[in-house]
Amino acid sequence: MSQQHEVQETREGFASKIGFIFAAAGSAIGLGNIWRFPWLVGAYGGAVFLVIYLAIIILVGITMFMGEVTLGRYAQRSNVGAFKKINKSFTWIGGIGLIAGFMILSFYSVVGGWVIYYFLRSLIGFGMTDPALTEQLFSSFISNPISPLIFHTLFMALTIWICYNGVKDGIEKYSNIMMPALLAIVIILAIRALMLPGAAEGLKFYLVPDLSKLTAQTALAALGQVFFSLSLGMGSILTYGSYLGKKESIPQVSLIVPLMDTIIAFFAGLIIFPAVFSYGFEPSSGPGLTFVTLPAVFSEMPLGQLFGGAFFFLLFLAALTSAISLLEPIIAYMIEEHNWNRKKASLTIGGVIFIVGVFASLSMGPLSGFKIAHLVFFDQLDWVSNNLLLPLGGMLTALFISWLWGTQNALNEVTNDGLLKFELGNFWANVMLKYIAPALVFIVFITGLGIF
Ligand code: TRP
Numbered sequence: 308m309s310q311q312h313e314v315q316e317t318r319e320g321f322a323s324k325i326g327f328i329f330a331a332a333g334s335a336i337g338l339g340n341i342w343r344f345p346w347l348v349g350a351y352g353g354a355v356f357l358v359i360y361l362a363i364i365i366l367v368g369i370t371m372f373m374g375e376v377t378l379g380r381y382a383q384r385s386n387v388g389a390f391k392k393i394n395k396s397f398t399w400i401g402g403i404g405l406i407a408g409f410m411i412l413s414f415y416s417v418v419g420g421w422v423i424y425y426f427l428r429s430l431i432g433f434g435m436t437d438p439a440l441t442e443q444l445f446s447s448f449i450s451n452p453i454s455p456l457i458f459h460t461l462f463m464a465l466t467i468w469i470c471y472n473g474v475k476d477g478i479e480k481y482s483n484i485m486m487p488a489l490l491a492i493v494i495i496l497a498i499r500a501l502m503l504p505g506a507a508e509g510l511k512f513y514l515v516p517d518l519s520k521l522t523a524q525t526a527l528a529a530l531g532q533v534f535f536s537l538s539l540g541m542g543s544i545l546t547y548g549s550y551l552g553k554k555e556s557i558p559q560v561s562l563i564v565p566l567m568d569t570i571i572a573f574f575a576g577l578i579i580f581p582a583v584f585s586y587g588f589e590p591s592s593g594p595g596l597t598f599v600t601l602p603a604v605f606s607e608m609p610l611g612q613l614f615g616g617a618f619f620f621l622l623f624l625a626a627l628t629s630a631i632s633l634l635e636p637i638i639a640y641m642i643e644e645h646n647w648n649r650k651k652a653s654l655t656i657g658g659v660i661f662i663v664g665v666f667a668s669l670s671m672g673p674l675s676g677f678k679i680a681h682l683v684f685f686d687q688l689d690w691v692s693n694n695l696l697l698p699l700g701g702m703l704t705a706l707f708i709s710w711l712w713g714t715q716n717a718l719n720e721v722t723n724d725g726l727l728k729f730e731l732g733n734f735w736a737n738v739m740l741k742y743i744a745p746a747l748v749f750i751v752f753i754t755g756l757g758i759f
Pocket residue numbers: 334335336337338339340411534535536537538539540541542543629630632633697
């Protein structure tokens with residue numbers, strides 16, 4: 308008990324609300340917006356995916372985001388500890404999140420490594436006006452047995468180093484300047500892409516839904532992407548919520564962060580799809596889509612080297628702040644529940660994730676022959692974590708908050724500064740969090756998996 312007290316009193320926190328917003332946005336905005344979102348839009352038939360995605364953000368994403376922040380701030384614990392504090396028998400819900408975070412970071416870091424390589428490459432200039440060359444560059448890079456590993460090592464080492472140094476000096480500092488800069492450059496690139504010849508075709512693909520392409524798998528992929536992009540379902544946002552000051556407005560941060568995240572993803576699509584159609588790439592080409600398309604844009608753009616360099620640098624920072632938020636809940640868990648110190652936890656957990664990541668990276672090249680259910684290891688990690696673990700963790704978290712902890716307790720935490728009248732509070736807690744969000748997740752989940 309006395310030990311728990313100590314944790315409480317020495318708990319690190321963010322210096323300000325703006326600090327939380329930047330850190331939470333830093334967690335949310337990352338490769339999910341610029342790499343994974345356009346890839347899925349392309350793979351699942353274009354605008355129809357976008358429409359479902361936006362609907363799920365509104366119906367599930369914002370509700371869940373607010374639920375996680377509320378639970379975390381009330382419990383003053385990270386992921387697992389928060390569940391344990393309220394009801395010991397449901398500690399395992401947090402455990403699902405830890406496994407998901409572990410799996411996600413192991414492939415996330417590989418892609419983070421690709422970004423570092425593309426950053427360096429863009430400084431030299433891609434000079435690839437023939438789109439076939441950018442495709443070749445990508446596939447020969449990721450399948451190389453050595454070079455992607457070097458960049459994965461670098462990316463993971465940086466992630467570990469920041470977590471090793473702790474929350475305030477680490478996370479907050481790195482998020483502050485980056486987000487506005489990233490937004491600015493994404494808008495500039497979208498304008499440029501929209502001026503390309505044939506851009507209209509891409510715009511049509513991205514914005515005019517063809518409902519005949521709607522399948523249960525599309526909905527499940529969109530659901531998984533909502534969780535992935537908003538960092539939900541594994542305790543990232545919950546853990547950051549535990550660092551949020553008691554005086555700050557939860558509804559306000561829970562609207563701003565998902566909004567910023569969605570805007571960046573939307574603009575990423577406005578860059579990628581006009582360019583995909585203009586250069587004649589295949590929109591459904593998978594995880595390489597962003598990496599193949601952008602170098603072609605930079606090669607033909609005035610000051611392309613400069614824009615390319617700035618863009619990949621910002622994307623690298625965005626990926627780094629997201630990666631931190633994947634590692635931090637596991638570290639916080641080891642510190643709070645197993646009495647490890649921060650340094651030991653960062654190095655050990657980070658090290659194991661790094662090793663799993665090595666295999667994820669190799670599965671794009673030398674180990675690409677090993678497939679489970681038609682998917683290489685990299686895609687397995689992605690699919691299982693995003694389509695299974697995050698929706699499951701998210702649904703259980705929503706049910707946990709509203710049925711076990713109780714909607715009234717949640718509402719008390721949301722409005723505990725006494726200043727805020729949260730008029731929609733009742734609707735949020737007793738309708739959205741209690742019924743609509745978990746039910747929707749459940750339906751999409753079982754139909755998407757073909758259980759129904
Ligand atoms: N949201 C991040 C992105 O879009 C990735 C991420 C960070 C994440 N923390 C998470 C995904 C927690 C799922 C769960 O790049």
